[in-house]
Amino acid sequence: MTDNKSSRISCCIWTQENLTEKVLHDSLKCIIILDQHSHSSRKILQCKECGQLYLYLFEEEVDWEEGNDGQIYRWIPVENTHKAEELCSKSIPELIFLPSIRIDFSKEMKEPKGPYKVDFSS
Numbered sequence: 001m002t003d004n005k006s007s008r009i010s011c012c013i014w015t016q017e018n019l020t021e022k023v024l025h026d027s028l029k030c031i032i033i034l035d036q037h038s039h040s041s042r043k044i045l046q047c048k049e050c051g052q053l054y055l056y057l058f059e060e061e062v063d064w065e066e067g068n069d070g071q072i073y074r075w076i077p078v079e080n081t082h083k084a085e086e087l088c089s090k091s092i093p094e095l096i097f098l099p100s101i102r103i104d105f106s107k108e109m110k111e112p113k114g115p116y117k118v119d120f121s122s
Contacts, residue, residue, distance in 0.1 A: 009077045009099060009119075011052035019115050021103065024075065028054065032081060034088045044084045045075070052077055054101075055084040059092055071112070073103040 103114035
């Protein structure tokens with residue numbers, strides 16, 4: 001879980017060396033759907049092993065050309081559901097410097113990049 005003293009994340013997902021999309025999906029359960037649409041989603045997920053909460057964000061940039069739309073996925077560790085709800089109202093660019101696990105897929109890519117971890121605080 002997030003350690004308030006050091007702001008380090010000790011969740012087994014976060015500390016896993018070879019993180020895969022399958023590990024993310026198998027290790028997390030949805031506890032609250034905050035916003036759900038065909039091209040965007042915001043949920044609070046919880047690690048099945050340690051209980052760490054994550055704000056999950058998905059956004060698809062629909063351009064109506066050839067069906068290869070850009071997609072952004074973020075798993076942002078949060079201390080509690082209140083913090084997740086607070087962050088939910090922000091745009092992806094507003095959340096860019098928060099620690100997160102990310103998968104990116106721009107329309108120019110042949111396959112997604114990630115999952116990879118970003119933590120500017122370390």
